[in-house]
Amino acid sequence: MSRTRAILLVARRELLERGRSRAFVLSLLLSVAIIGIGVILPSLIGKTAPQHLGIVGTPQAGIDTAIQSTATAVDLTIAIEPVADLATAESRLREGSLDAALVVPPDGSVPTYLVKSRGNALLQQVAAAAFTPAPQVLFRELEPADPGKDTAFLFANVGVVLLFISIFTFGTWVLTGVVEEKQSRVVEVVLSTIESRDLLIGKVLGIGILGIVQLLLMVSVGLSVGTATGRFTLPATTPSAVGNLFLWFVLGYAFYSTALGVLGALASRMEEASNAASPVSLLATAAYLFSLFVAVNDPSGTAARIATFVPPVSPMVVPLRAALGSIEPWEVVGAVVVMVVAIWVLFNVGGRVYSGAVLQSGGRVRLRDAWRSSGGG
Amino acid sequence: MPRDGDAGTAVPPVGFEAMLEIHDLSKRYGSVVALDGATFTVRPGRLVGFLGPNGAGKTTTMRCIFNLARPDSGTITWQGQGIDRQRRLRFGYMPEQRGLYPRMKVAEQLSYFAQQHGLPAKDAKAAAIRWLEGLGLADRATAKLETLSHGNQQRVQLGAALVHDPELLVLDEPFSGLDPLGSETMATILRERAAAGVGVVFSSHQLDLVEDLCEDVVIINRGRIAAAGPIDELRAASARRHLEIEVEGNGNAWLAGRADLTPLESRGDLARLLVPADVDLAGVLAAASAAGPVRRFAFQPPTLSELFMEIVRA
Numbered sequence: 001m002s003r004t005r006a007i008l009l010v011a012r013r014e015l016l017e018r019g020r021s022r023a024f025v026l027s028l029l030l031s032v033a034i035i036g037i038g039v040i041l042p043s044l045i046g047k048t049a050p051q052h053l054g055i056v057g058t059p060q061a062g063i064d065t066a067i068q069s070t071a072t073a074v075d076l077t078i079a080i081e082p083v084a085d086l087a088t089a090e091s092r093l094r095e096g097s098l099d100a101a102l103v104v105p106p107d108g109s110v111p112t113y114l115v116k117s118r119g120n121a122l123l124q125q126v127a128a129a130a131f132t133p134a135p136q137v138l139f140r141e142l143e144p145a146d147p148g149k150d151t152a153f154l155f156a157n158v159g160v161v162l163l164f165i166s167i168f169t170f171g172t173w174v175l176t177g178v179v180e181e182k183q184s185r186v187v188e189v190v191l192s193t194i195e196s197r198d199l200l201i202g203k204v205l206g207i208g209i210l211g212i213v214q215l216l217l218m219v220s221v222g223l224s225v226g227t228a229t230g231r232f233t234l235p236a237t238t239p240s241a242v243g244n245l246f247l248w249f250v251l252g253y254a255f256y257s258t259a260l261g262v263l264g265a266l267a268s269r270m271e272e273a274s275n276a277a278s279p280v281s282l283l284a285t286a287a288y289l290f291s292l293f294v295a296v297n298d299p300s301g302t303a304a305r306i307a308t309f310v311p312p313v314s315p316m317v318v319p320l321r322a323a324l325g326s327i328e329p330w331e332v333v334g335a336v337v338v339m340v341v342a343i344w345v346l347f348n349v350g351g352r353v354y355s356g357a358v359l360q361s362g363g364r365v366r367l368r369d370a371w372r373s374s375g376g377g
Numbered sequence: 378m379p380r381d382g383d384a385g386t387a388v389p390p391v392g393f394e395a396m397l398e399i400h401d402l403s404k405r406y407g408s409v410v411a412l413d414g415a416t417f418t419v420r421p422g423r424l425v426g427f428l429g430p431n432g433a434g435k436t437t438t439m440r441c442i443f444n445l446a447r448p449d450s451g452t453i454t455w456q457g458q459g460i461d462r463q464r465r466l467r468f469g470y471m472p473e474q475r476g477l478y479p480r481m482k483v484a485e486q487l488s489y490f491a492q493q494h495g496l497p498a499k500d501a502k503a504a505a506i507r508w509l510e511g512l513g514l515a516d517r518a519t520a521k522l523e524t525l526s527h528g529n530q531q532r533v534q535l536g537a538a539l540v541h542d543p544e545l546l547v548l549d550e551p552f553s554g555l556d557p558l559g560s561e562t563m564a565t566i567l568r569e570r571a572a573a574g575v576g577v578v579f580s581s582h583q584l585d586l587v588e589d590l591c592e593d594v595v596i597i598n599r600g601r602i603a604a605a606g607p608i609d610e611l612r613a614a615s616a617r618r619h620l621e622i623e624v625e626g627n628g629n630a631w632l633a634g635r636a637d638l639t640p641l642e643s644r645g646d647l648a649r650l651l652v653p654a655d656v657d658l659a660g661v662l663a664a665a666s667a668a669g670p671v672r673r674f675a676f677q678p679p680t681l682s683e684l685f686m687e688i689v690r691a
Contacts, residue, residue: 009492017481185476189537192443192470193493195462359445361474 006194010202015209018173024210027169031214035222038158039231051076051123054083054092057104059111066130076122089114093142102127102137112138151232155241156296156323160316162218164288166249167315170211171257171284172277177203178264178358179273187358196355197347204257208250215249237325244319244332251339252315255346256284262350265357266365276364283312291316299326308335311342396420397442397545397576402451403600404437411437412448413600419545419578419593424571426587426608427580429597430689435580436473438597439547443470455545466495469543473550473580475534477522483533484509484518487540494541501540508536512562528559535563539570546570548579552586564590588681596688603688612678619683620650623673624665631668647673654678 018024053067064080071078083089089101093116100123103112111131113124128137178200181187190199219242226232259280267276274281290313295304299321307313308321314335321327356374357365397419404412412434419425429435440446442453443465455464478486484505491501509515512532517525522533531554538546551567552560567590571577578595581587587594588608596604604611624631629648632638638661640648652661658676665671679687 006493009489013481013489017478021480181478184479185472185474186478187476188445188472188474189470189476189490190493191445192468192472193466193490 003195003198007198007202007205010194010199011206011209014177014203014206018177018207019210019213028214028217031165031218032221035162035218036225039222039226040229051078051099052097053078053080053123053127054089054098054101055080055104056083056086056089056101057106057111059102059104060131063130067126070126070129074122074126076126078123078126090142099123100127110138112140114140114142116142151235152237152241152323152325153296154232155235155238156299156320157292158222159241159245159319159323160288160291160296162215163245163249163252163316163319164284166211166215166218167252167256168281168284169214170207170253171260171280173207173210174203174257175260175264175273175277176270177207178261178354179267179270182265182267182358182361183269185361191359196358197351200258200261200351200354204254204261207257208253211249211253212246215246219245237323241319241323244322247336248315248319251336251343254343255311255315255339256280258343258346258350262346262354262357265354266367266370268361268363268365272364287313287316291320295320296324299324305331309338311339314339396456397578398452398454398457399438399442400452400454402438402441402448402453404434404441404446404448410600412441412451414451415597415600415602417595417602417605419576421544421576422571422574423576423593424567424591425576425578426591426594427578427597428582428584428587428594428685429580429603433597434600435597436549439470439472439549439580442547443468466493467541467543468545468547469538469541471534471538471548471551473553475531477530477534477537479523480521482519483514483522483525486522486533487536490537491540494543496541504540504542505536508540511566512536527554528556531555531559532562535566539566543575545576546578548577550581551579552581552583560586584682584685585680594681596685598689603691604684608681612681612684615679615684615687616654617679617687618652618654618656619675619677619679620652620656620661621647621673621675621677622650622661622665622671623647624669625672627669631665635664 055063067078067080083092083098083101086103089098089103092098093101093114096116099115101114103114105111113127115124124139131137181190181199187199223234223238223242227234260277263276263280264273267273290303290307295301295307295317298304304317304321307317308327308331318327318332318335322332352374353367353370356372357370360370360373399418400416402412402415403410415434415438427435427438437446441448442460444460444462453460455468458464481489484502487505487508488498488501491504492498496504506515506518509518512535514525514529514532514536517529522530525533535548535551538548546567548567551563555563564586567577567579591608593607594605594611595602623646625646627646629640629643629646632640632643632648638650638652640650642649662671662674665674
């Protein structure tokens with residue numbers, strides 16, 4: 001029997017056993033719920049939170065009352081306050097303490113409705129409706145919004161979160177799967193028929209397919225809910241952003257799940273598993289935080305450029321930069337090459353540790369002992 | 378199912394007696410010597426008991442057969458050829474530390490192991506059902522393993538070793554933890570497998586059971602083979618004999634003057650003695666007869682259990 005068939009049999013077992021498990025069904029439902037809420041929630045919040053409207057100059061008497069009564073009618077809460085001058089209004093808009101400002105010139109000419117960018121369309125309508133006859137209000141943005149760019153930013157952020165959740169959820173399944181086999185001792189029966197490395201490959205493969213299924217579901221739910229509710233229109237970069245998401249899920253998952261599987265072999269009981277996995281968990285979390293808080297603000301900066309070629313970080317940084325349109329094609333190719341090499345090295349080094357550790361029972365196995373006991377094999 | 382060449386045929390090539398040959402196997406774990414030049418063979422159709430005190434090297438030897446441990450030196454061959462993965466797939470193994478997938482259904486589990494041993498999916502499924510029927514577990518086929526009783530889990534474990542009809546069966550302590558009924562089922566299956574031409578080797582500490590069940594034994598001590606061969610021959614080859622003598626009404630007083638006849642056990646008129654195999658039996662009988670009427674006079678080679686103690690304590 002070929003090794004390939006042995007690997008596929010392992011993968012098939014993982015796929016069937018885990019795919020039918022309550023844990024996977026729960027994980028699917030939860031991920032769809034998170035994505036749905038994540039896409040819909042911001043627009044719900046936008047309607048209910050009080051809107052701060054500043055007024056520069058002296059508008060016609062009774063405008064406050066007019067605005068408030070319209071606002072009540074459309075179920076919008078507006079806090080109106082006078083603002084000294086245009087410069088103050090602009091700086092307060094930029095810092096975010098005002099959502100919009102109405103600038104009423106003293107000469108009675110057309111007032112201007114001023115926002116930082118885009119802003120709440122409902123608020124704009126309410127403010128404009130207070131002036132009669134309408135339409136009598138100019139619209140000005142301090143920082144004209146690029147709807148494509150906003151969506152790209154959203155995709156970049158959501159993409160990193162999705163990658164982190166997916167890679168870590170399914171990587172952890174590989175970890176617990178390895179520990180379960182070791183703890184239940186079934187691994188000795190299994191390894192009397194197949195090579196230990198093939199068992200690890202099959203496990204990573206089978207669980208990875210479940211991961212792709214879940215990611216596929218999350219992406220399609222997110223995109224369809226987002227477009228259906230009018231939260232965003234798909235920018236031209238969508239196919240490449242989605243493509244990058246899947247490519248880097250595969251690479252990132254292969255890297256992290258292998259590392260977690262190897263560390264799982266060092267533990268002998270489930271209680272030790274998370275402890276054994278902590279170096280990798282910390283690394284993944286650091287990569288995640290770096291992407292979400294550093295790289296996203298300066299996707300073309302030196303830090304992001306270097307991180308592109310650092311394997312534990314690149315699975316999150318590269319798709320982020322790609323979604324923001326600030327990565328060169330050669331960087332993507334280079335990052336993929338570095339990542340593939342890293343996975344290969346990790347698999348060869350880790351595979352040996354796994355082989356040496358997975359049959360040793362009784363307490364935590366030390367990395368060095370595992371390496372030695374599988375000597376060259 | 379592609380199998381490599383004709384090495385897989387049940388009929389051994391001419392000139393070879395199909396067998397497992399373990400030659401000069403050595404293995405150290407750090408400073409601990411697990412195996413120190415162990416050599417023995419297992420012939421097909423024979424039940425071989427693999428005996429030895431704890432830590433003598435039984436499990437390490439079995440693990441070496443399945444490449445779960447790598448010997449530092451020595452060779453293991455099957456039908457005269459080295460054992461690669463393809464060959465190993467036709468062996469069945471039951472490790473000392475029992476273990477299966479707790480949450481997997483029983484029939485699917487056996488079918489999975491049959492497929493890992495190279496059976497096509499359809500045959501694997503049929504074999505799983507057949508073995509579950511044979512083990513009296515047909516009604517539990519779709520139950521998860523963890524819901525079965527301990528005894529039934531043991532049966533499934535045996536099923537996992539047998540489901541692909543192996544040519545060689547290696548079982549580490551198959552009788553440990555079994556109740557008398559379970560032991561009887563296990564013994565019946567092992568006998569039946571050996572009768573079907575399978576080489577069967579198993580380790581055990583239940584020496585009386587091994588004596589009843591096996592034709593051959595291999596006794597390992599401190600990593601070396603201390604004795605190997607048919608049980609009857611090993612017993613006959615012993616330099617000592619057990620002698621039981623009962624002289625009515627004498628209370629074993631007649632033994633008082635015999636320094637060469639020290640009883641192991643003396644109870645009433647009955648004495649159990651350990652004597653050299655070439656003892657002057659006629660002389661002993663004459664002395665006993667002179668003391669009173671001899672009601673019992675039994676001269677026997679040591680039992681397997683006694684032989685084992687002699688060897689291990691030597």
